[in-house]
Amino acid sequence: MDISDSRKKAIIELFESQWRIGSDSKLKKERVTDFRKILTKGANNEDN
């Protein structure tokens, strides 16, 4: 599997976020916000 280091880092952060916030449906907004932060940072890093 060919995954760049920056993507690996983003994936780990997503897992940490999911683990930290949990899967409660009431926390969906919080999860989505946190994921978007990680993905935005990752997408920008991918450019560099």
Added chain:
Amino acid sequence: MKIIEVTISNFRQYHGTSTIKLSTNPEKNITIIQGVNGSGKSNFMNAITWCLYNEEIFKSKTNQGRDVINESALFDSPNGVAETSVTVTVGERTPEFVFKRSEQYRLEKGMPFRADVSFSCQQIDPDKGWIRREDPAGVVERVFINSALKNFFFFDGEQMDRYFEDTVKIKKNVEQIAQIGLIDQVLNTLSDVEASIKKEIKTVSAKRPEVDIDPEDVAEEIKTLKDRKSNLDSDIKILDDDIAQIEEYLKTNSDTVVSELQIRRNELERERTAKVKDLDINKKSLKDLVSRYVSRVYAYGALQHTKNIIDEGTKKGQLPPNIKEIFIRELLETGICICGRDLKDDEESRKHVEALLEKVVPNSIVEEAETGKYVVGELIDKFSFSSEYAHYQRKIRELDGQLSEIRDNLESISNRLANYDVDVIATKEGELKSLKDDRDKKVKQISTIEYRIGELNTKMEDFDEYYRKIQEVDAEVKALNKVNNYSNLIGNDIVDIRDSIVEEVRKNLELQTKQYFFQMIWKGKVWSDVRIIDEGPRYRISLLSDHGQEALGDQSAGEKEVLALSFTAALYNSSGISAPIFIDTPLGKISGPTRMNIAELLKTYLNQTQLIILPTDTEYTEEVRQCLLPNVGAEYRISYDPELRQSKVVDYD
């Protein structure tokens, strides 16, 4: 996690309360609970799954539609009330969790009525002792066997034919073993993220302004107009030269009438230019005046009304008052009136002066009124709109009149020269008129062009504003799409990771099942391979004959059991779950020497786990017993009273 003991109270055919301690000794990992057919072996396992999962894992026609309460316990109860309960104590070595499920029943109209249910979990805490856990079902899932996997840990030897039927479930179970729950949750959140981004793109895109002009077309039109204007300017310059030549000819003409007329015309034209300039200035001033005073025009009426009220008060002598409050108070204080009367002793005079005090306007009002009058007066005085407006109007009218007069005079001079009795003069004047008409026409065209250029420039400025907004929206949408694409990329990576983990677990499970099977099976050379084949949504267990043909289903009962046990042992090892395995009637469909093979295998290949075997009396022969005995840590028998239809777990001996 092992089951240390089970306490069954009035559950199904178990009357009264029995506590069964299971062997937790790793060296003697087997617990035997022997019972004749129908004595309650399956219900013993049902009691455990009912307690932990609120589900009886082995369905039976006898149980169908009947409450779990032991009916004798309820019907024999003096007050018509009884409780059924099962308590399961689990722990690695010593009790760590105690799960208890109970149901209260009472008799209503001769029938059992379930009045109350409860499920609890107590956990030992090194500091606090036993504490109550709020989420007993969750605790079962986390510390014991996940409910999705429980079927593989409660094993019915009589159901071997159906063991591999639910292959979709097998795949799900493998996914459970792979602990990919968190991966699936991350993928779900990524889907939520993608949905939120798409929604936001829609919202942002809606803010993109619709532009009906093409800036390139507008720029092209401006360029064309400027070129046309430039050409017209050149034409006017040529016309001006031609006009100047003719005018010079007329001005310097030997005919003094002609030259004077031309000189006069030049003067009038200069005058006209000055007047036009003056007219423009006045028109601009008038425009500025209207803009400046437009808000005050609305307030003018109110100001005038206020001024009238103040003026009226003044006229009536109320404003300012002729006798001031302060003055009267001073008289009363000194006690002497201006006429010399003693206001202290002369009571009538004092009352008269005091009466005046009632009539005068108080000082505060006087001050406010005087200030108000001043302010209103000032505002009205400064409000010279009408007079200034009239002034400019008058000036504009005057200038219009003067210009009209100049135009008439110029026209008159032109007519005179055009009809002059010297042909060359008349011709020259005709030419001059034509040139001037042409010039005027071109000046008008320039004016139209300039107006249009102004319009187009405004459009371009508007477009710049739109363009900035469009760029903003496009940049925002681009950024959102970038995150969305990245999310897709990451999602694909995670799906790959997930698939590779599940595949690894599948391969491991396949390898272990195969190893166990070929270690356990006594006719090894009849079979060539055991496979767990991924068929998308399901896994198919495949057993190949020595000729490479599919042979699942063709094997004997004993062989089926070996395959199932192999899979269970592999599942057990792969799952990392440390939980007991229950095997009901392990030798039920097996006869002859195979029995001993299976007995040997149970002892050998499941020696790492707590194993609870529930054989019938015919399965648990002395030979089988002697085979297993070195590994047996607890041995029970289910005592069944067929008349009372009641069971009790007792020591084997």
